[in-house]
Amino acid sequence: GAVVxxxxxxxxxxxxxxxxxxxxxxxxxxxxxxxYRQFPxxxxxxxxxxxxxSKATYEQGVEKDKFLINHASLTLSTLTVTSAHPEDSxxxxxxxxxxxxxxxxxxxxxxxxxxxx
Amino acid sequence: GQNIDQPTEMTATEGAIVQxxxxxxxxxxxxxxxxxxxxxxxxxxxxxxxxxxxxxxGRFSSFLSRSKGYSYLxxxxxxxxxxxxxxxxxxxSNYQLIWGAGTKLIIKP
Numbered sequence: 001g002a003v004v005x006x007x008x009x010x011x012x013x014x015x016x017x018x019x020x021x022x023x024x025x026x027x028x029x030x031x032x033x034x035x036y037r038q039f040p041x042x043x044x045x046x047x048x049x050x051x052x053x054s055k056a057t058y059e060q061g062v063e064k065d066k067f068l069i070n071h072a073s074l075t076l077s078t079l080t081v082t083s084a085h086p087e088d089s090x091x092x093x094x095x096x097x098x099x100x101x102x103x104x105x106x107x108x109x110x111x112x113x114x115x116x117x
Numbered sequence: 118g119q120n121i122d123q124p125t126e127m128t129a130t131e132g133a134i135v136q137x138x139x140x141x142x143x144x145x146x147x148x149x150x151x152x153x154x155x156x157x158x159x160x161x162x163x164x165x166x167x168x169x170x171x172x173x174x175g176r177f178s179s180f181l182s183r184s185k186g187y188s189y190l191x192x193x194x195x196x197x198x199x200x201x202x203x204x205x206x207x208x209x210s211n212y213q214l215i216w217g218a219g220t221k222l223i224i225k226p
Contacts, residue, residue, distance in 0.1 A: 006159075034214070043204065043218045044160070093159050097212075106150070106214065111159040 003027055004096050006109025013084055014117055021079045021112045023094030029074040030096030034106070035067075038091045050077045084116045119143045121217035123205050128223045129195055137190045137203050137220045145210020151179050151190045152204040154219065160204055163190070192222075200224045 003026040013019055023033055031052050036044040048069050050056045056069035066088075068080040077096075081088055094109040120142045129135040141149070148167040152160035166172055166181035166188060178191040192199055205217040 032212075043216050046214065046216075049213070091157075105162065105165060107162065108152075108159045113157075 004030075004094065004107045004109045006094050006112060008112060009110060010113040010115070012115045012117065015085050016083055019081045019084055019114060021081075021092055021094070021114075023077045023079070023096070023109050025075045025096040025098075025107070028096075028098045030077075030098065031074060032097040033071060033077040034095045034097070035069060035077075035079050036093045036095070038093065044093065047079075081114065084114070086116045089114055089116045119207075119209065119215050121205055121207060121215055123203075123217040123220045125218070126221045126223065128225060129192075131195055131197060131224055131226050133195050134191065134193050135195060135222065137192075137205075137222065139188045139190070139205035139217055141186050141188070141205070141207045141215070141217075143207045143209045143215050146183060147208040147210065147212060149179075149181055149188050150204075150206045150208070150214070151177075151188075152206065154202045154204060156201075163203075195224050197224050197226070 005024045007022050033050045035047045037047050038044050046059050047062045048056045048058045050069050050071040052071050052074050058064045066082055071077040091111050091113050093111045095106045098105050123139045150165050151163040153163050154160040164179035166179050171180045176193045181188045202219040202221050204219045207215045
């Protein structure tokens with residue numbers, strides 16, 4: 001099956017620093033990638049939808065200036081958490097859509113656990 | 118509004134069968150997914166249904182009734198490693214995934 005690689009798996013940083021998370025589709029072209037955030041014991045929450053070559057679409061309540069998303073190629077999207085604060089500590093997961101005729105599938109990265117001290 | 122309902126938690130015995138239900142109300146429908154998620158890990162794809170009926174895949178089966186807005190995930194011959202959260206998600210008319218809160222499945226020996 002299709003593989004989505006997400007790095008880093010975990011990161012610990014000081015408050016005020018920026019953190020970049022990469023999401024790569026390894027064996028398919030992903031025209032659309034999604035970024036999710038999951039707080040403990042809660043379901044995944046969609047943060048933004050990223051389309052290759054265009055600006056990301058952010059969900060209501062998600063600060064686009066804080067969570068910068070770049071989808072520069074069909075195989076790579078990045079999420080940068082700028083000036084991270086402890087309340088940004090969460091599990092971040094990306095997914096890529098492989099669209100084939102009549103079939104829709106999402107493949108997930110392995111997630112990034114962000115801890116902001 | 119859009120809504121996905123599934124039980125919060127279920128308990129079953131090793132070797133038994135369990136059915137996890139999911140009902141949905143969404144703006145449009147382009148398919149229903151079931152994902153498995155172990156604590157601290159990303160969800161993994163289990164099944165995708167877009168037509169009515171039962172899809173069987175090994176020990177796991179998924180059923181869909183679009184007219185009823187209803188799906189279930191059936192797990193047979195339960196194993197301890199099946200202890201996880203099971204997420205139901207619907208792809209709406211805008212191709213956005215609408216997620217349920219997940220069902221935590223506890224398997225007892």
